[in-house]
Amino acid sequence: MKINKVYFKHSKILPVDKFLNNVLYDKKYGYYTSKIPFGEKGDFITSPKISDLFSEMIAIWMVASWETFGKPNNFNIVELGPGDGSLTKILLRSFRKFPKFNSIKNLYLYEESKYLKKIQKIKFKKEVKWINNFNQIKKGPIIFFGNEFFDAIPIKQFKKHKSFLLEKNYSLDKKCRIREVFRKTSISNIKAIKSYKSLSKLDFIEFPKLGLQELKKITKKIIELNGCVLLVDYGYRKPNNENTLQSVMKHKKNNLLDNLGKADVTSHVNFSLLNEFFIKNNLKIKNLITQKEFLENMGIIERAKILSKKMKFTQQSDLYLRMQRLLSPRYMGELFKVILAYKFNKNNFAGFK
Secondary structure, X not given: OHHHHHHHOOOOEEEHHHHHHHHHHOOOOOHHHOOOOEOOOOOEOOHHHHOHHHHHHHHHHHHHHHHHOOOOOOEEEEEEOOOOOHHHHHHHHHHOOOHHHHHHEEEEEEOOOHHHHHHXXXXXXXXXXXXXXXXXXXXXXXXXXXXXXXXXXXXXEEEEEOOEEEEEEXXXXXXXXXXXXXXXXXXXXXXXXXXXXXXXXXXXXEEOHHXXXXXXXXXXXXXXXXXXEEXXXXXXXXXXXXXXXXXXXXXXXXXXXXXXXXXXXXXXXXXXXXXXXXXXXXOEEOOOEEHHHHHHHOOHHHHXXXXXXXXXXXXXXXXXXXXXHHHOOOOOOOOEEXXXXXXXXXXXXXXXX
């Protein structure tokens, strides 16, 4: 119970996003500041951990995007939330197969967690650069990529009551127990929510205010330098009045307010809202597709067939089980979506028809 106090700091009542931001990123007791959450020994597993082929397809997509931009002599890649660097490692390995591209690309890692950043710096040293502010990048083009980046940024939650919009908060009582409290929200929050058609008919609203602030910085840089942003994440095409906050610990569901700082907390991404956001911010968008569609369009099945020819039967079985986890509708294939927003006069980006 006493750990609960840590996350409230200077206030006994906090909106959902500020409370969860403390839970995830508190310098001493935050989930992402004290442990490696990824992999079989962690709490959840991501696509780069399931198979190197996922990361290879992303690497090929990046090289193909460079070609779409006319093979410029300066090309910036920003990986958003690289975690333990599993994807980064395969990107660097794959880029070496394209010597010209490899010689001119600049790979930047954008990481909130100082703990994870330390792990990344041990792994990569001089091969990448770490960045806290996108304004450090002066010349383009630039591409941003994030795998399960947006779902990890805490969201706000609201409900409509008569003519009022009430915001969900968490409060701390005298016995250090956490309670849900709904309060009237600010005029600025009401205006922000009313500006999105995709939220207009909902009675329960999830609003990624912090996430959209991050995307605003990204879109600004894309417009300034030309470029694109590719996000792979789990979520829904249209919201449905659902509370999608979820907590996972050791690969099992966890009660949201239990094991604070020891369990991961995420929410499903509202892709219709992201679509609207990018258009509002003067970027073009490709049609939203599933992870299955994107990876198959990029040639993952053909690549797996080539690799399997040199494998023993047990290795082949392992390869195809991992492929199934990435592509099957029963696993990640359709729950995970891929969205691409860009500023450029061509639209022939790989992976999208």
